[in-house]
Amino acid sequence: MSFPWAKEYTPSHPAMVWLDEKLPLPRFVYNAIGAGYPVPRNLNYFWNFGVLAGFCLVIQLVTGIVLAMHYAANTGVAFDSTEHIMRDVNWGWLLRYMHANGASAFFVVVYAHIFRGFYFGSYKAPREMIWLLGVLIFLLMMATAFMGYVLPWGQMSFWGAKVITGLFGAIPVVGEPLQIWLLGGFAPDQAALNRFFSLHFLLPFVILGVVILHIWALHIPGSSNPTGVEVKTESDTVPFHPYYTAKDGVGLAVFLFLYFAMVFFAPNALGHPDNYIPANPMSTPAHIVPEWYFWPFYAILRAFTADFFIIPAKLMGVLAMFSAILVWFLLPWLDKSPVRSGTYRPTFKKFYWLLVIDVLVLGYCGGAPAAEPYVMISQIAAMYYFLHFFVVIPVVSAIEKPLPLPFSITEAVLGKDEAATVAPAE
C-alpha cells in the first residue's frame, strides 16, 4: 500500500537498476522503512518504541546465538557452563549480562509500546490486525523469556519452571497428563531443560516472523498518530527517511545509554540472587518469584485464594491470568468509541491513568511475598484490571462525549490559518 504521493524508488546506479529488475529488494526496503513510506508528521517520542523493540529483538538474537555456542543444555553441567561463559569465554560476561538485561529492556520497551497503543487507540479499525499480531508477539515473548530463565538451571529456574508448568495441572481432567507431557516427566529435569533450550532457540525466530507480519500489516493503513485523525493530504505526512530515521536515532541513543548503564553498572539488579544457587529439587526457596516483567500477571494468579462455587481457587487464578492477556485480543471490538486518541477522550483518559497505576500496583504485589496485606491489595487491583477491560472500556466508549477533533494532522500541527495555505480544503 501507500499513499498516492509516496515517493517511488528510482535507482540511479546501474548495479542497483540491475538488482531492482532481478530482485526488487532495495525497492522493498525503500518502501518499508525508507523515503517511500509516508508517515504522519506529528508522531511523538512514544512512537519510538516499535523500532526500539525491533532493536531489542536483534540484540537478543545476536547475543543469544553466541551464548548458545558455549552453553550446554544438560542438568549436570548447565549451571557450570553458564559460569564458564561468565569466567572463561572471551567477553562472555558481557554477552550474558547483555542477554539477561536485554530481556528486561525488551519488556520495558514493549510495555511502553503496548500502553502507547492503549492510550492512542492504536488497536482500532483499520489497525486491528496489527494489534492482534502485536498481542501474539507479546505472548510469544512471555513464553520465550520464561524458557530462557530456566536455562541457567539455578534455583529460581527450577522452581519457576515447576510453578509455571504446574499451572497447566490446574486444568480439569487433562491437566495432570498435560503437565507431564509438557515437562517430559513429573518434575522439571533433563527432558524439560533440553526441550526448553530447543524452543528458546526456535521461538525468537517465530517472533521475528510475526514481527514481519506486524510491520506488513502496519504498512496497509500506515502509522497512526497522536491526534488519531487519519492522514488526508500529503502535507500531513513526511517520508520515513530521513525524518523518522533521524528521530528514531535519538530514541535509540537514549535507550542504548540506559540499557548499557544497567549492563555495566547494575547487571544483577533485576535478577534474583537465588538463581546463583544451582537447582536443587530437594530445597524450595522461601519465596518463588518470576522475573519482574511477569509480576502483574503473577499477582493476578495469586489473587484468587478462595474456591469459587465449583471452581478451585488455583483454576480460577489460571483462568484469570490467561484472560488478563487474552482480553487484549478483544480490545478493538470492546472499545467502540469513534475517537481513537485518548487526548480527545476526557473520561477514558482518567480511567487509562488509573489502569497504569493499577498495573504498577499489581506489579509491586506480584514481586512481594504471598502474604497480607499484599494479597488483599492485589485482589482489589486485579478487580479493577478486569473491570477496566471488560466493563469500563465498553461502557465509557458508549456514553462518553469526546472533545472536538482537529480537521487534519496539518491543522493540528500548524493551526487553522497556516494549514489553509498548505493544504487548501477541497
Add this chain to the structure above:
Amino acid sequence: MIRIFSILAGAFFSVALLWSFGKGASSYVSEPPKPTVESVYHKHAEGPEGGFSFEGAFGKFDKQQLQRGFQVYTEVCATCHALKHVAFRDLKEIGYNEAEIKAIAAKYKVPEYNATTGEVKTHDGVAKDHFPPVVYGGQGSPPDLSLIAKARHGGPNYIYALLTGYQPQPAEVLKQFPDAKIPAGLNWNPYFANLNIAMPQPLVSEGQVSYKDGTKPTVEQMSADVSAFLMWTAEPKLEKRNQTGWPVLGFLLFAMVLAYMSYRTVWADKKH
C-alpha cells in the same frame, strides 16, 4: 453482543475476586497475623564501616585485601567450603605470580576421573585445575562459596554481617516467643534468614590468622577481607566491567548529542 458478554466476564472475575477478598479480609480481622520471631529479630545486613573498595561504578578490588581474604578462606573457610568455579590460574588476577600460583596449586590434591577404567586418582594441583571439592565429615552440606556473594540478598555486606553477627540469643526472645529455642547444634545469628544457623562462628578471635602485610587481624578485618575475596570469586570481571562501561557510556552520550543535532537539522523546516 460482545459487550454484553464482556461485561458478564468482567462481573464473573470481579465477584470471584470479591469472594476471595472477603474471605481473606475476614480471617485477617478475626485472626490478625502475629509477628514471628523472624519478623521481629531479623536484621538488615550492613557492610563494614567505610564500605568496600569495589562498590560503585568506579569501584576496584584492593588486591592486598583479596590476598588477605584468600588467606582467611584457605586457613578457615576451606575446612568445610569448596570453591569449585575458581581455577588456580585465576589467582593471577589478585596479584600472585606464576611461581606462587604453582606453589599454591601444588598444595592441593585434585581428583581425576578416568572415564575408561572408572578409577579416581588424584594428582598434585596445577594452575589450570579448579579448587578441588571439599569432603565435609559433619552433617548437612556447606555450600560452595564461589558464587555466594551473588547468591544472597545483600551480597558481600551480608557475608560480613553474618560473620560478625554471632551472639548469644537475647534473653527477651524467649520471653516473647517461648517456642524460639535454638535447636540443638545451631547458633543464633540475627542476619541469617531464620536466625538459627548451623555453621558455628568461624572467625572467633583476633589473630586467628596472621597477616603477612602487617594488617591487624581483628575479627572485623578478617570478615571484611574474606567478604571482599568472595565478591571477587563471584564476580571476577567486576573491574573490567566498570572500566569498559565508562568509555561505552561516553561514546553513547556523544552519539546521543550527534543524533539529537541531526534530528534538529533534518526537521528544521518542518513544524511538527
